[in-house]
Amino acid sequence: MRKNIVAGNWKMNKNLKEAKELVKGIRKGLKNNNFENKRVIVAPSFINLNSTVKRTKKSNIEVAAQNMHEAKSGAYTGEVAADMLTDVGVNVVILGHSERRMYFNETNELLAKKVNTALANNLEVIFCFGELLEDRKTEKHFEVVENQLSEGLFHLLKEDFSKVILAYEPVWAIGTGETASPEQAQEMHAFIREVLAKKYDEKTANSISILYGGSVKPANAKEIFSKEDVDGGLIGGASLKSEDFLAIIEAI
């Protein structure tokens, strides 16, 4: 059975001290939580990964990186390699976030390479994708999403694909306060599962967790998560306060 996942993407927020406080708050709130069918992941900036891994030891909180370079090592100033992540105890990486696509020109082609490198290093991938407002307005959203999946992921064999978590994040809903309606999210998630069944098979399609991301907050999480094909969320702004993040985890 696929797992429900709540992942907090801290983006370029939280210094060392603030990260420590946030983890402390989340740990405290999750003390008596049942993790049987649930995963909680936090994604701090690179510089806070090591300390966050240490601070989440002996808890059920997992730590993800927000990005990673596709090469094994080399002259890539400012970049971080996959084995540097695993070396400090990180086992999940977010790839393809719309901010990486938009501000750092990450293409589906590049992301396919990053996905390969991550999986080859035993990093689980949270693969983000989603349409722009213009795509939705012109009713191209299904086509755009299918294309992002196909170019970024569908070169993978079934066994490797099952190590990927999908995060559908309509770009118009990220950080805007505007959320896709639960119906819009469900419609897209069901479509994604159909596409996966067509490419791989029904069993694979049903085993992949598909998260929704884009202005999820305590007030709307329950309704979005109640939809059949929504298996949790990738949370930005609301993951920066432990009370909000805990309330969202509670909603799953």
Ligand code: PGA
């Ligand atoms: P948001 O961000 O929750 O602040 O909209 C979501 C994301 O970018 O993953």
